[in-house]
Amino acid sequence: MELTTQHAAELYRTGQVEQALAVLDAVLAATPQDWMARNTRGVVLCRLGRASEAVPAFTRLLAVDPAFAEGWFNLALARRAVGETSAAAGGLLRAVALRPAEPVFSAEAGALLHSQGVLTEALRHLRRVILLQPDQAPGYLNVAVSLMSDARYDEAVAALRRGRRLAPDHGDLALRLGQALLSQGRAAEACTVLDPLAQRVPGHGEISQNLERARLVCDVAAAVGHAALPDGLAVRGPFSVLSGYGDLAQRFVSQMAQQGTRLRLLGLTGAEAWRPAEGGVETPIRPSAALSFLTPLLVEPVSGVPTVNYTMFEGTSIPASWARANAAHDLVVVPTESSRRAWIEAGHPADRLRVCPPGIQPHPGDEAEAPRTVLGPGGRPVADFRVRILNISDFIARKNIDGLLRVWLRATRAGDDAILLLKLGKGGPTLNQDFSRLLDETARHVGRRFEEAAPIMALMGRYDEAGISTLYALATHYWSLSHGEGWDLPITRAGAKGLGLIAPRNSAYTAYLDDSIAHLIPCTTGPAHMPYSRAIYPPFQGIDWWHPDEDVAAELLTRLVRGQLDRRDPRAQLLDRFAWQKRTQDLLAVVEEVGRGR
Template sequence: MTGTVAAGIEAASRLYQAGRLEEAIDACRAVLAVEPRRSDALNLLGAALFSTGQDGPAREALREAARVDPGNAAALGNLGIVLQHRREWPDAARALRALAAVQPESATVFSRLAMVSQETGDLDGAARFLRRAARLDPGASVQWYNLGLVGMLTGDMAAATRDLRRAVAIAPDGASARVRLGETLLRLGRPDEAAGVFLRALRLDPSAVDATMGLARCGRYRAAATAARPPGTGAMAGAEPGLAVRGALESATGYGSFCQRFIRTLRQRAVPLQAIGIFGSESWKEENLDAPVPAKALLNFLIPLAVERVPGLATVTFTMFEGTRIPPAWRRLSEHNDLIIVPTESSRMAWAAQGFPEDRLRVCPLGVDPEDSDGNAVPPTMVDPRGRLVSSYRHRFINVSDFIPRKNIDGLLRVWLRATARGDDAVLILKLGKGNDPAFAAELGELVRRTEAAVGKRMADAAPVVLINQLLSDADMAGLLRAATHYWSMSHGEGWDLPLSKAGALGLSLIAPRHSAYMEYLDDRVARLIPAAVRPARLPYSAQHYAPFHGLDWWDPDEDAAAEILSAIVRGGDDARPSARDHLVQGFTWARAADRLLAILDDAGLR
């Protein structure tokens, strides 16, 4: 019998190697029918199933192989690959750790462990695994390159520079490591040295776009530093002091929006500005703001990871955070910032909780007053999935969000399922993403299926949902907001929430969780607030960390309370709905935000 089983496995292996996968699967199953605990047959079956796209059965076969023979390196390796493919990161980490115990000298295993750690947001863990891989295989340029990348993400720029230099020394003809080294040098405030590195990268690979953009930033930074020389020492002597500003000049992101509003408002005050884009090559389209101006600081409207230092200029970063404590990497990345400016007390507390010096923290609320063009915005004509005009519904709720776990779209849909019925005179307009994610439809479909299962009710049995997944202009976004009666958020945390605040300024009734930025500009007089509790930041329907919040907390809105609020509106009428319009438009203008920003800089002697 043993000889027959061995011959069966050998035949299955030949079929697998020949690409005859279905026959190999049948051969493996024939062997397992005789000897069910045969780990080599289970491993081969799992590999063949995975190759045919049957991830679930492959995972179970490989799990059984590893259970039967915990020292089977091939099965553990294949199981790790399948689990990584399925993005089941905690299970993948367990399989790879077991493999590392079997193969403690394998640099490849520790590199894969680092990748899994990075996917879950455990950057410090990824760095530890990569250092182990680099010690095991010090002659491989890729080990030092990956270690340098993780060093950039963790904020250890000195280590990143050292590791990337080693990668370059091992493989001097590669451009990628030089590009990342140049970017690291910019973060350290060494643009002249970075320019030389970028030039060398471009000689090796003229198509290296990141090197071209890095070189453009070097030029802009050198010009800004020259203009910042003391009066009488440079070409700008005697010019009116101004500001050098860096941010998303063209982006439709939240950071881009408030950066652009600040620039426009500062220009209305005739503040001289040099506007530098994230990539360096962008220009401010509305007027020429490329020319350097005498300034004492570079004001960054960016997350800390994107901030680069300029010699001779103080570093000021206007940023925000959506949880109870910033990531440790943000603390390290901001070590040399002269000031961190945030829009809310919630963000200030998040920075202080991670140990950032409070004497370098300032609060400057954003503005929420509408654009001049918003008054002419026309609501679009929309039809729900049943063919009824959205405008014909009495209660029209809207949510505008990126399709990310922090926005808690799963919680929003759970509450909508619980609080509404098919015959209700209500509709939910759900604007998700910007239409540039090819995986969006599949991921949203899976989230909806899991939500229906969790609630025990189909979306078809609730009030209708109108989905919008495309990039909209500012005018179109204002029109979309005007199509609704209520703006509703179930977010786990916000740095400000520009769509909600804009909706309130346009006159929509607001429903929001009682946490984070919402407490800066909302209260029970002007909005319906949902109680919330601090919880670990997890992925929907999972115990797994949300990677950007690894090891951190955010807020969970109370879904029972949210369902009661929606039910009361839909079934009890909405005649006395609170309005935040006057409170927001009068209390949080961009003019006031710009004045506060200038006062902060003046008080610190940075303008």
Template structure:
């Protein structure tokens, strides 16, 4: 009977029926409290619900019952990582490695942990062993190769810092070849620092295979910033989890977070660095809530390009019916990845409920960083039509754009639009929103997180929002949910009276939030921190 119940539970688990699988695992444990497999698998599902501490306790119980239960050892280590208990996690990976010396995953985890701690020699040894063992050249291969390359780069940077023949400068690390927000920040600060006369060595942190921009789609200056410098510090623009300490140099992380508080693993990695810089007070408060030392968390806002919209070419976007986006009076832009935090479900529900086919209005969605998103968008549109009881034929049209766009090409979307709108659950900055404001678009923004750092009710339309438990990759945190009814009223009012509802944050943003001003603030802070 026990085996039958367990098999049924595993089948439900694999099929994604979490509730039924958990109920059966609990029945197994009611009959047989010492069943380590049920403890282990139930712990995995409990973690999936965001209850990581409870999951860790269940896996620890399973390992007390069967100390050599290898899958539980590995998963226990991964959960400990999630809680920010890095040393305990490393011990789990060592236990796994003792039982399975050829475990490439455990070697990789131990190697990257050594990298985070600033031990490139130990990291390189572990990662090279993993490379030798990865004979099938599977999906771990690129990660292992990049890990070994990063170890070599760290040793170069450390050696250069002691070479008196080199110019004093700054090592700037980050992903800069893709179309992510972090990459744009790296590109803009790299240019600004160089224009300010600071020698910069730019190190590309391309952690995974990504759909990068072509060389001609970003500033050619970046390709020249590969010369060694004698640096006091390394400034890395990335998430704290992706940052390694270089021995002998200060480690400074420029990052941001989108929910009310950072996860424990972010807090643990952040404490391993000398200083953390964030873009807004919303992010600073998230770090402080996690216990980060107040004197080691600083604010330097990101920036905007001071461009006149009439000096930027308008994107020429035509839908399948032959309609041009620029022919509509109200042209609303949203730039988002397809993830739960961006709350495209909520945005589309509001659009379907608030607009009518006869409105001279259109919504332009730039989705994802590459191609291949239209299938997911079709599914999303089907879902929101079912939820609202409204079809796309009854509402104002929606235009979709996908693919890799350079920074200049993104500007053409802004230039073609009259309004920018977000229903996001939380932002660390929102570069497209800020840039839209700098180009004179009327902004519709949730009243929460980073938006409060550069917008208010005088220059933008703010949507009331409430704090709620987050979901998906943010489970276990709180984030904000914009009021859809209020957003419907706001959008309807704008469609009925575009001129009377016009607001502009342009002067406000261009006076205080340019990239030039952001770079000056960053340089001043780095000097205060004795990093320059």
């Protein structure tokens, strides 16, 4: 066997990765100072899924030659593979600075920065790729995707058209162009782009969905000219998606139908199969307004119809991209004063903002007696614990699961008659491993083992409605330590059942909770860091969120577990103030106000 770095590289290129590693190990055994062999070996280790071994190898290499641009690039890719995204971004930027004429370096830097929400900086690097390779269509696609994420649709359309001139048959360019046109309310133009693409690539799910949506929007727009049709609302939302927006959209639409409003429903991706039990959505209508229940970048205006978007945000201001997208809409409706301030902070005109909270009502399944068949850690029935605290959260940094764990570890003891029911979702295929790592990091941070605290019952995976109702039936209290919420359906559902509530005094919580019905935790504002990191949570680049006071939270929790915390019942006040019938009437009045001006 030829024992050279060149031979190893040839083996690597032909897919013989293990053999390449063996050759490189032999080369380095003979010549330990062969830095090119060390660099190649690091690349091979990454390919084999051993990036954690590659990181120190590249680091040692760069200590000897800090001007080695390819080494910085490879170190960045290794760090990205092990989840060190901030360090990876720094390495890519170092590689670009050392070799700015290398398009691959700029492309990777732009892609990583884009994924972290640093859109302006990402765009700068992606545009450099176009300057270096002006005749390569993929560069224009990448620039356009970044522009669309920043709601800069005019520029995105221009970039996509330029890319299509270079590659007329490039399917992704055509698909993205159709999407950008839909975002601008140009559905008819989107059809002219997507229709031939769908014929050329039959059966492609995303192409078919976008074309279907464009045709539906054109159909809604065409109805504006039919004066004989009864007035109604076109409503788009994720009705069939298990999400906060989906739940709000269903509840508002059901109430609208019950109150006699004629509706035309459009789904998130195309035609909508969900129907309210009250009916009222099958009759053709002349739309007086198009109401969406979506984040701003997902809204697709209907030509000739006023655009109203019901949305919300969880921080002290909204992203610039949201402000840019909503600037093209007639009215933004938010559920709380906290969200209204976030839009104003970003420069959105106050006269094009309205506050309209949703309703709150008991869930029938939550009223059942706590089942004794659900067993906690050690086999003890959960219903036997005197204090049963529930938290239902997506496994994301904003929910402050790390804060919940820190406070629980500080405030409780193994002998306490209490249990934390922690239902986690949307963590992806590595949720169990990621949660286990968070437990380990928290134990190191606090200096205590979780075996020394009251038990935690971590519940993963998707639960159906009956399963979620079981959790509410089991709980005596609901506890949030979130960094910020647009509304927080789980805690309002808990309040409607009459559970004791502990929550931060921040964001949406201040709209429906006060000291008479809940125990509220003071907060400060500050950067949106990832758990145990200085990295910024990507959706909150340049935006602060709230930091609940963990000392106060720990004191409240200790008093609760010891039986020393007074019980405050939120049920009556929440149901009285947030009746769905009244809240839907308020929203309809807001939408009708816009429709009268058409």
